Amino acid sequence: MTGREINTISENQRGQSPLIGVVLMMGLVAISLAGVLLIGSGAVSEIRGSVEVQNAEHTMREVDARLSQVAFSANDAHTLDFSGQNGDTEVTRDGRMTITVVNGTNQPCREEIEFGAIEYQGANDEVVAYQAGGVWKRTDGGSVMLSPPDMQYRNGTFSFQMVNVTGSVSGSITQLHASKNATASRADSQSFRETFNKARCNPPDNATLTVHSDYYRAWGDFFETHVDDGVVTIDDGNETASLTVILSGSTAESDENSLSARQNASVTVKVLGTEISSGSGTSWEQNYTTGERERHGSKYNAPINMRINIGDDTYEPWGDGVGSSSVIRHDINDPTNGEYYRFTENVTAGDAISVEGTAYDIGSVDSYSSAEKRFNQFEYNGDTYDYVWDSYRTNREGSMMANIVVDTDGRGESEGNVVLLADGMAVPNYGSANEEQRSMSQILGSRMTETGFLDLDPNEFVLVYELSCADATTDDIDNPDKCGSGDPDYNDAVVLISIHEHGSVAAPEDFRIHVTMNQVEIEKSD
Secondary structure, eight states: OHHHHHHHHHHHHHHHHHHHHHHHHHHHHHHHHHHHHHHHHHHHHHHHHHHHHHHHHHHHHHHHHHHHHHHHSSOOEEEEEOTTOOSEEEEEEEEEEEEEEEOTTSOOEEEEEEEEEEEEEOTTOOEEEEETTEEEEEETTEEEEEEOOSEEEETTEEEEEEEEEEOOOEESOSEEEEEEOHHHHHHHHHHHHHHHTOGGGSSOSEEEEEEESTTHHHHHHHHHHHOTTOEEEEETTTTEEEEEEEEGGGOEEEOSSOEEESSSEEEEEEEEEEOOEEEEEEEEEEETTTTEEEEEEEEEEOOEEEEEEETTEEEOOOSOSOSSSHHHHTOOOOTTTOSOOEEEEEEOTTOEEEEEEEEEEEEEEOTTOOEEEOOOEEEETTEEEEEEEEEEOEEEEEEEEEEOBOOTTSOOBSGGGEEEEETTOBOOOOOOSSTTSOOHHHHHGGGBOTTSBBOOOTTEEEEEEOOSSTTOOGGGTTOHHHHOTTOOOSOSEEEEEEEEETTEEEOGGGOEEEEEEEEEEEEEOO
16 A cells, blocks of 8 residues: 555656756746847847947048148038938037247246037947048947048158137037138237247247147057057046157257156267377388388277266266176277277266266287277378377286266366367367377268367267366376376367257257148037
8 A cells, every 4th residue: 555655656746756857948938038138139239339439430531531621722601411311410629739839948838729629429439530631430349540630740840730620519410511611720820929929939949839629649659559659648637648759959968978858858978088098119110902001000098987977866877898807898999899998878858968988007918919000190200290109908907097077066086087068169189199190080980170169969978088187177288297288188088969859850940830720610400
């Protein structure tokens, strides 16, 4: 009896199992179908929104083309077609550009230029806009430029064909009417020319363009890609992008033996020549190739080390790294290594730049290091002959002759042993202490005119050094009681410093700003 009841219950359970499975299966199918419908609906919506934005981008590029015709051609009116767009279109007035030109301590020349935008906002809240001659897009991730405004830098001139749209338009729009206000355009353009041509601002030291816009980050990207040497600054707090250009004539402020950059810059230090040596063993020899007699001799070069100070940092980048001591490893008065010493580093605005030098007596000479040098001439009985020197490097230094330490507070060491010269200055006729040494004109070459003046770029400076007599000044020249015969001669080392400020784009006398304003009025089309 009990066994039959148990079997009956088991059979009923087995009969219900297929039914429950079917019900569960139908439930899963229903849930899956609902999920597919929900996901599919979202995907369709996303695709529809993406297509809508692409259509809006195409429409706004067409608007850009039509407004260019209105602004820059004889066709001063045009219809803007927005048909087929489902979003809202609005003319806004929240953009402006401030252009500031500075010349020294004079009052800056400044113009603030307002510009409107035609904005289209779709269902997905992305905005596509025409503003100031360019097409832009704003999303949750920021802003991008779709086509650039008509601004360019070429041959020292900034040209900006500005288009300012005005009007009271908003909502679902099919067509807009654009017309140029020629009178207002001419008046604004003339005002800008007068501002930037004022005498107090020419030649300028620098110019800054600051754009305040909902698309400020895209404007910053535009500045970065269209002006190679401009300095671009993004201010998220004020929603601005700024472009600053520095004119190459305003790069540095100089002192007697050091200088500093007015803006962040890169500085290049190059050794033009070193001449601290002794000569011996001169004799006459015949050059069988040329048939000419020559004066031959031996030249022994005293070791020179140089350090470059930029702000609080000191660099000692030169020398071939070969030698028994640090002095020899950093020796730049080495005829076997050539005069190819060059160093470039970034400098922060206001940091002092100086080049210090130390020279040592010759301890011993590397007799296997001879390098032939032909650079001066010998006069004898009214005739001129070539000097040919077998030039040798030092392999062991002797005692220190002079150590120059430049300090901005005037508490350096032998600071009078280095003199800074700028473009247009007369090159002092310091000469050379010995016959085997080059003169200043031979070292400077084309950088010195036939009349004895420096011919340098505005951002270049020359440093000349006296390294064989400590605590010398230019007043000691021709004073044998100070340093002995021939010294100080200030040709022991000659260094060229070039400063290129970040954002430097042109010589100041060549720089111009041309802003042309085109006022375009926007109305709903009938």
